[in-house]
Amino acid sequence: SLGEKQTALDYYNQALPLYRAVEDRRGEATTLNNIGGVYSDLGEKQTALDYYNQALPLRRAVEDRGGEAGTLNNIGAVYDSLGEKQTALDYYNQALPLLRAVGDRRGEATTLNNIGGVYSDLGEKQTALDYYNQALPLL
Template sequence: MVQAANARDETAAEAEQLFQAGQELYREGSVASLRAAIEKFEAVIPLYQAANNRFGEALARTAAGRAHDSLGFNSEALSHYEPALEIWQFLAQQASGEDLSTIQTWQATTLNNIGGVYSALGEKQQALAYYEQALPLLEAVGDRGGEATTLNNIGWVYDALGEMQQALAYFEQALPILEAVGDRSGEAVTLNNAARVKRALRILCKPN
């Protein structure tokens, strides 16, 4: 039993080292470092699976998906994001208190990431469905910055779909939140988006 415990400890330590190495490579941001980060994250997944560490597996899959996403590898990103989301959803059903808030935050992050991939693929309705699932989770955990980002994401999708009134409504919902959290750059971008949509609406409403 002692040997088994030692082996588990060694596996856990190896998994943590691989994951942290992947994080450092991801932060470097170059193509080469992102590819190397993917190798680390994908190597750590079976270690977490062997240890039945569902939280660790979901983290590693989310990180691997994000690295693939950064390289524009959409299908590969989804191949990690989607099983990660299933794990986050499973863990959320078992958790409570602070643990639940942490898991819901990661769940919302993964939903937003999947929405971003579908948006990049031109599948706007799919993107919208994922963004709309993320929004109440972020509201529940009180992540105001994440909430504003998601409102903006939804606004962008409606903008791309040509539904300008809906786009404007979401941009305008995001603005006071961005102001409240002190995100000046986000506020400026959103003001610009709202102004652009308003101009488009005025042009559309002009009589011929």
């Protein structure tokens, strides 16, 4: 959050083998997701996807539905930024029921807003408005 992305990567890359050594799959998944986030911030979208796609099956294996939803949302955001709108929607729509199931209203609102943004970008303004209007009361 201080903007020192390389330093963040250095620490995450020190933590990752430690989580693996103690077989902490939840910690490993979180770290992989965080590394993906740094690469996404750096504009290295394919590398970000690689890390998110390593995190996702671990999130599922440990039944971390909230974390799984977060990673799905992150993958969707990368595809959205790459202009692959339908793929982004697919990932956002996978995240949404998980967020609802775990009661993460903030995450649900963010995802609804993300879906609205994709529809807006696609020129489907009424559909976008419908999603924005679902997000608003949650926010």
